[in-house]
Amino acid sequence: MVTKQDVLQEYDVQELDESDNVELTDDKLEDGSKGELIKLAGQLRDRRNDLNQMASERASKRDDLNAKTREKVDEAQEHREQRDSLNEQVQEHKNKRNELNAEANELFDKVEEMKQDLELNDGKDIDELKEEIEQLEFRQQTEVLSTEDERELIEKIEDKREQLRQKKDKVEESGELEELIEEAEEVRSEASQHHQKVTELADKAQEHHNQMIEAYREADDIRDKADAMHELFVEAQEAADRHHEDFVRVQKRLRELDKQEEQERDAERAEEREAAKEEAEEIYQKFKEGETLDTEDLMKLQKTGLL
Structure with missing residues (x-):
């Protein structure tokens, strides 16, 4: 589980120190002097700006992490598509292999039927007879035998040669058998080639599957970090908004005081003005009564419009 502290350390993000926050109480707002409130407004504004900058940096790192998450998801999706494409090819080659194997089995069954019809399965096959003849001839050439033993050996060799001739004659009598065997082996070989493709493509599909799983795992890890960074962003932004709201409250209070x-x-x-008017009226009354006015009294009368 990725924590906020983890991403703070990994991405060298400045930690929010709540001791730097500026607190505004109702008492400060209502009872503070204008000078105190002006100072407080400046502190709130500066702290708000610092917090907004912090929130912006955290948002930028969060966005980078979200972008990397999308890249990993896209990478995983590419591996998924390649895996699925390869699996489709695997299935195609499997189907073709199975069809060819079934065809080859039918051909080999026909070969066995034909051998039985030609009695080629009775006794030893051609290769075995050839090998036995070679062994008997080698013995005849290398061993010192009595006349009786050598005669028996020659008879065995002739008997084997006769069996071999009979086998060969039967095979030659049916050239179709050799063609059928060759066709069956070709079909089986083609089936084997498709089986090889199945193995190769399945291995590649598994590689892309493993890479897809790894990419999704990495995407989940990065997404967890992005979520933790988003929490840090919200933390700073909410603190900035709170300071801005308090700043606005102080500004409103200052306007009220103004x-x-x-x-x-x-x-x-x-x-x-009222006092000046009353004084001017008194002076004017003296003027009407014939008293002499000095310059200052005349200026007061002029100022109030009575002269």
């Missing part, structure tokens, strides 16, 4: 500050400034400016 809006509050703007509202407070607007309120202050409104209060200032």
Whole structure:
């Protein structure tokens, strides 16, 4: 079983250190000062970017492993197709071999029937008779025999020669037998050639079968590594997404604080305008009553539009 730790080591992948993660609590978000939140947003953004980079690298390695898995599966499929093609050829040669063997058996059965008809199976065959004659002649030439023994030996030789002549005469009387034997042997030889092809093709088919099994095994191993790498990718991507969500929350809070500050400034400016207006009205009232105004008082009246 391939583990995430296995692929981290094998492919030199940076391990995700959770101690580097940036934590955002509700208290920090609600009670933190604007300066603190700006700093926190920067930390969240930087950590998010690092995690996205880590996730990207892991995704790339995962994709490479998935590609290698597909290559091995394709390789296994090629071996499967070659194996199946060879097995089809094996079956074709088997069928032809069996047909030829059946044909050869029928021919040899006919040969035996013909031999029986010609009585060629009675006694010894031609080759055996020739060998016995040679042995007797060799004995006659090499051994010192009495007249009686030599006469008996000569009679045996003549008897064997007569048997041989009779066998040969019967064979010659039926040239069809030799042709039939030759045809049967040719058919059997052709069947043997097909049997040889069966053996050769079956061996090749077995080789491709073994290679197919090995390729599928390697594909499974690589797929397990790809799955483990995908888990590592998800781990980094989920952490990156969490930091991005927290970054967005902080940014939203900063915008809320900016809006509050703007509202407070607007309120202050409104209060200032109201106070200036009240002061200007007091000055204007003094002006109507004939009091002398200084330059500063005149500028205040101009600013409020009362002069």
